[in-house]
Amino acid sequence: MEHKLVLVLAVFVSLVIVSSFTVAAPLSGLSTILGVSVLGSSVLGSSVLGSSVLGSSVMASTTIVEAYAQAVMFMQPLLSLVLIGLLVYLELTDSSYGGLRSMLLELRKSWLPVSALLMVLFSIIVALKVWNIIVG
Amino acid sequence: MVTDSVAHSSLQVALASFTAAASLATGFTAAYVPLILRFGYSYEFHVILTVVFASLGVPITFLVPMSRVKGFESLSRMSVVFGFLVGVVLLEELLLNSALALYGLVFSIFGLVSIPVLAVWLGRGNGWLRAALEAVALIFATRVVLSPFPLGFLSLSVFLPTIYVLILVALVLYLTYRRVSAKDVRISVGRHPLGLQLCVGLGVGVVLGFVEYFVLRPQPIPVGVGLLQTLAYILIVLTVNVGVVEEILFRGLLQSSLERIVPAWQAIGVSSVMFGLMHVGWMNPLEIFLAYGAGVVFGYLATATDSLIAPITAHGFGNLVLYLIASYPL
Numbered sequence: 001m002e003h004k005l006v007l008v009l010a011v012f013v014s015l016v017i018v019s020s021f022t023v024a025a026p027l028s029g030l031s032t033i034l035g036v037s038v039l040g041s042s043v044l045g046s047s048v049l050g051s052s053v054l055g056s057s058v059m060a061s062t063t064i065v066e067a068y069a070q071a072v073m074f075m076q077p078l079l080s081l082v083l084i085g086l087l088v089y090l091e092l093t094d095s096s097y098g099g100l101r102s103m104l105l106e107l108r109k110s111w112l113p114v115s116a117l118l119m120v121l122f123s124i125i126v127a128l129k130v131w132n133i134i135v136g
Numbered sequence: 137m138v139t140d141s142v143a144h145s146s147l148q149v150a151l152a153s154f155t156a157a158a159s160l161a162t163g164f165t166a167a168y169v170p171l172i173l174r175f176g177y178s179y180e181f182h183v184i185l186t187v188v189f190a191s192l193g194v195p196i197t198f199l200v201p202m203s204r205v206k207g208f209e210s211l212s213r214m215s216v217v218f219g220f221l222v223g224v225v226l227l228e229e230l231l232l233n234s235a236l237a238l239y240g241l242v243f244s245i246f247g248l249v250s251i252p253v254l255a256v257w258l259g260r261g262n263g264w265l266r267a268a269l270e271a272v273a274l275i276f277a278t279r280v281v282l283s284p285f286p287l288g289f290l291s292l293s294v295f296l297p298t299i300y301v302l303i304l305v306a307l308v309l310y311l312t313y314r315r316v317s318a319k320d321v322r323i324s325v326g327r328h329p330l331g332l333q334l335c336v337g338l339g340v341g342v343v344l345g346f347v348e349y350f351v352l353r354p355q356p357i358p359v360g361v362g363l364l365q366t367l368a369y370i371l372i373v374l375t376v377n378v379g380v381v382e383e384i385l386f387r388g389l390l391q392s393s394l395e396r397i398v399p400a401w402q403a404i405g406v407s408s409v410m411f412g413l414m415h416v417g418w419m420n421p422l423e424i425f426l427a428y429g430a431g432v433v434f435g436y437l438a439t440a441t442d443s444l445i446a447p448i449t450a451h452g453f454g455n456l457v458l459y460l461i462a463s464y465p466l
Contacts, residue, residue, distance in 0.1 A: 068287060071238035075245070075283040082245055103256060110252035110270060113310040117277060120305060124284040 076125050083118040086111055146440045152401035156196050157408075157432045163192040164425055183230060185421035190226045190413060193428070194219040197405030214398075217258060218406055221251070221272050222413070229416035232279060241283065247276035264396035267316065271390035275410060277306045278385070300377040307384055321388035326443025333441050337449025340437065344430055344450065345457025351422050352458075370459050375452025383448045386411045386431065387438040395439065404435035430454065 093100055093108045167188040175181040198215040224247055232240025251273035259266025281302040290298060311321065318324065326333060386407045394403035408431030415427040434447035 067235045067237040071241045072283055072286055074238055075241045075280075078242065079245060079280070079283050082249060086249070103260075106256045106260075107253060109313070110256055110266075111249070113306070113313040114248055114252060114273070114277075116309045116313070117280075117306045120302070121281060121284050128284060128286075128289065 079118060080122055080125070083115065083122050086115040086118065090115060149400045149404070149439055150436055152399070153404045153432050153436050156401060156405050157429055159196050160189075160192055160428070161425070163196070164189060167192075168421070179419075182419055182421055186230065186413070186416055186424060187226065189421065189424055189428070190222050190409065193405070193409035193412070194222050197402055197409060217254075217269075221269075222406075222409055225272070225275060225410055225413050226416075228276065228279070229413055233417045233419065241279065244276045244279035245283075248273050248280050251276070262397065264393045267314065268390060268393035268397070270310065270314070271385065271393055272410070274306060274310060274385060274389065275414065278303050278414070281306065296373055297377050300381045303381050303385070307381070307389070311389075316389070321384060321392055322438055322442060322444045323384065323388065324443055326441040326445060328441050328443075330445065333443060333446040334449055336437065336441075337446035338453055340433060340446070340450040341453025342457050344433070344454035345461065348423075348426055348430075348454065348458050349461045351426055352420070371456060374455035374459065375449075378455060379448045379452030382411075383434065383438075383444045383451055387434055387447050388444055391435050391438060400439045404432055404439065408432045408435055 089111065090108060093104050095105075164185075167185060171181055171185055171188075175184070194215065198218070224243070228240055228243040228247060230240075231237070231243060234240070252270055255266045255269035255273070259269060278299075281299055285295070285298075310316075311318075390410065391403045391407040394406055408428050411431035412424045412428030415424050418424070430451070434451055437446040437450060438444060
């Protein structure tokens with residue numbers, strides 16, 4: 001892995017850790033600041049350039065929050081299934097099984113980083129499930 | 137990777153990029169007025185204007201035939217490919233930010249997995265085209281990384297940094313596996329003095345922050361105790377997290393890859409249209425257009441300096457200035 005990329009990642013992660021300690025209580029994060037204050041006031045609240053806004057539309061209701069919560073629940077098993085499919089493909093296209101068409105090998109290279117990312121996300125899903133069980 | 141750089145002078149790139157942006161602005165404004173009179177500021181207005189933005193953005197970007205792209209000597213084929221991808225991003229974002237969020241997330245994972253197939257198919261013999269298409273797949277990864285976290289699980293202060301770390305992990309994994317060097321994605325000092333790049337980035341960021349504030353006109357943000365702590369948090373989150381990650385993805389990977397195969401101003405146009413569409417969630421068509429305009433400016437800075445320092449500074453400080461003015465309204 002290239003040194004510059006490792007450095008960027010390291011600096012980034014350390015700043016994230018620092019940021020979680022620096023936030024002051026009354027303003028608890030960007031979602032509050034931009035999501036509620038800016039988005040809420042400019043879009044769902046009063047006006048944008050003097051026009052009345054989305055307050056009465058379906059987007060302003062709690063429907064979207066519920067829909068999003070359900071979507072995340074559905075996505076977790078879907079993500080796991082996609083990961084299994086990719087891992088099976090990576091196994092079947094392993095060079096030790098013999099010659100393969102170049103296109104299949106190219107696809108293997110393209111899907112490797114995708115599989116690695118999904119593996120990271122899957123690990124987080126599992127860790128959170130275990131955490132939920134332990135905490136109750 | 138095949139390098140087929142399409143070189144133009146900085147002035148040519150600037151003229152072409154800003155002419156395209158001005159054309160899109162004209163079309164956008166021409167649609168804005170009758171639509172707001174017809175629908176008022178409603179969800180339908182937002183959706184229709186977003187579709188208008190994407191529909192105008194693609195043809196305007198591809199006005200000049202891209203004869204240099206191997207296998208894509210005809211304008212129509214290349215514009216169809218990126219037009220299709222813009223359409224997929226548009227649909228995914230509209231779904232994700234609606235009551236049909238489930239379909240939006242399913243679309244995201246579908247895009248993340250299927251676009252690499254398209255990249256392998258179309259990018260044979262042209263590594264940079266493949267990289268550009270795979271960068272579009274990574275745009276979908278920015279939505280897929282939301283999946284592990286049930287709503288409300290992460291506190292608000294941790295949510296955004298966590299998501300951006302995961303996106304950066306995805307980028308680093310990609311760049312490492314694909315052996316794309318940091319210099320290729322403009323993680324470098326560039327061709328101009330560092331101080332000059334920082335100053336330009338700062339100046340552009342301040343102007344963009346003010347413009348965004350006067351367009352959005354947010355209600356004042358109440359600033360409580362611990363102002364310095366809050367500012368430190370905002371500085372880190374808005375300048376480092378958001379600025380660094382989005383610039384590496386859009387200007388570093390997507391735009392830089394495209395610049396090897398098409399004129400720079402077209403690369404800037406495509407990445408900016410995609411960048412604009414990633415702001416659909418703000419539910420404000422003006423924000424989408426602002427993000428597009430900011431993308432054009434950041435893209436030009438990246439091309440002119442051959443570095444991400446100025447775009448990252450401008451992006452981060454633009455967000456910071458918006459927050460500061462909202463905290464202390466003029």
